[in-house]
Structures are given as structure tokens and as C-alpha cells.
Amino acid sequence: MTDKEIKPWKLLGEEDVSPSPWFPILKHTVELANGSIVDDYYFSPLGDVVQVLAITKNNEVVLVEQYKHALSQVLLELPGGMQQKNKSIVESALNELEEETGIKATANRLIPMGKIANNPTKLRQITYGFVLFDAEFNSEQKLDITEDIRVLTLPAHEVLQKAINGEIWVTDSLNLIFKTALAYPEVFGLKLK
Structure with a gap:
């Protein structure tokens, strides 16, 4: 050194x-x-992103499946999106969660999980991750014109396995799933020493 x-x-x-x-x-x-x-x-100064790992009372993770044109593929990931104009990171996270999944929550229920930089060499973009426990489908999707989203829920341990085996491979989602599994191992069926 x-x-x-x-x-x-x-x-x-x-x-x-x-x-x-x-x-x-x-x-x-x-x-x-x-x-x-x-x-x-x-x-590229693309702007910041928010993402929410929402977990239902039945210990299921809320996922979104949608087409991503840059890769020409339908991908499985966590709900989220760009920070919205004139909205804070938390407000944007709550709005994106409701818009994409129909889950409405309040700021005091979001647990910050830190930030992620995907490619700090060529992008000025930070993803801010949050966890929401006891998520409920209590609103309606409000999709943008470019969005066609299927919402699904899977047991947390299955979501972790999909991340490990490559079925979930979007960087932000992977990082937030792994960080949350380490912070809340019991939710994902892990026994950490």
C-alpha cells in the first residue's frame, strides 16, 4: 500500500x-x-433514480416485469424510476411505487437502504433504495405512456434465489435485494452467523 x-x-x-x-x-x-x-x-448526467423493495404481510416481494428497449428484452425488477421534477427522493419513491404497482404508502414507512452508483465513469446517476414492509395494494397503477407493466409477488426467498441464479439481473434491483437480504436475513430465510 x-x-x-x-x-x-x-x-x-x-x-x-x-x-x-x-x-x-x-x-x-x-x-x-x-x-x-x-x-x-x-x-451522461441522467439524473437520480429511486427504487423500492416492497414486502407484503405474507412476506412476498413485489416485482415488476416490463420491456426495456435498450436491451430489447422483458426484464424482472423492483419498482422504481427517475427522480421526478420538483419532488424529493422520498416523494419520487412513493410516487413511482404507486404509479407502477398500485401500492400507496407514506414517507415514514420507507426504510432507506443507501445508494448505488451503476457506472460512475460514464453516468452521473445515483439510485436510492428503500424497503417497505407490510405493503398493500390499495391504489391503482398510473402508468406512463411508455410503460406496460405486469406486477407480480413472489416469496422473498424465491426472489433472492432468482437474483442469485440470474433471473433477476438488473443492477439496481440486484443490489437492493442483496443489501436487504443482508439487513433482514429472516425475511429471506437466511441464517447469518
Whole structure:
């Protein structure tokens, strides 16, 4: 090990080269810690994401199945979405949960599970995860025009197994499932030492 101090890059310039308001891209000119200049460092400031691992009174996890166009596949994941304009992270989490699943809850019932950065090299996007116990289907889905979502519930231990065996493979969902299983092993049928 060394005592080397890692220093941030110095921003010399920024240009918005976004092809669409739906997919922002920035071009930065930066000076590295070693003095080198990179004049074409591209990344996307997509915005933050919220996700909720909702568990029913019957110890079932609420999942959503939907088509994801970038991969051209139908994927199984936890409900969530982008932080909504003029809404806090918690408000966005509650709204996304209700919109995608028909589960309405209050802020005091959400348990924060931390944050996840999927690709901090090329994305400025943080996913904030929450757990909700005793989730109830007490509202209606309010889907966006691009959403076609099937809601399903599975026993928590089965969801963990699907994450382990690759049936659930979306990064945010995997991380939140695993973090929650470690924090609440009894919910997932685990016996940790």
C-alpha cells in the first residue's frame, strides 16, 4: 500500500452535446492530477433514480416485469424510476411505487437502504433504495405512456434465489435485494452467523 493521495480532476470546460432532452450528454475538458489535458471526456448526467423493495404481510416481494428497449428484452425488477421534477427522493419513491404497482404508502414507512452508483465513469446517476414492509395494494397503477407493466409477488426467498441464479439481473434491483437480504436475513430465510 502507498500513501498516494488521489485527487479529483480539474474541470476546464463543459459543452452540452445532448442529442435529445431525454438523453443528456456532456463533453468535458479536464486536467488530470498528473497535468495531462483530456478535451473529450463524455458522460451522461441522467439524473437520480429511486427504487423500492416492497414486502407484503405474507412476506412476498413485489416485482415488476416490463420491456426495456435498450436491451430489447422483458426484464424482472423492483419498482422504481427517475427522480421526478420538483419532488424529493422520498416523494419520487412513493410516487413511482404507486404509479407502477398500485401500492400507496407514506414517507415514514420507507426504510432507506443507501445508494448505488451503476457506472460512475460514464453516468452521473445515483439510485436510492428503500424497503417497505407490510405493503398493500390499495391504489391503482398510473402508468406512463411508455410503460406496460405486469406486477407480480413472489416469496422473498424465491426472489433472492432468482437474483442469485440470474433471473433477476438488473443492477439496481440486484443490489437492493442483496443489501436487504443482508439487513433482514429472516425475511429471506437466511441464517447469518
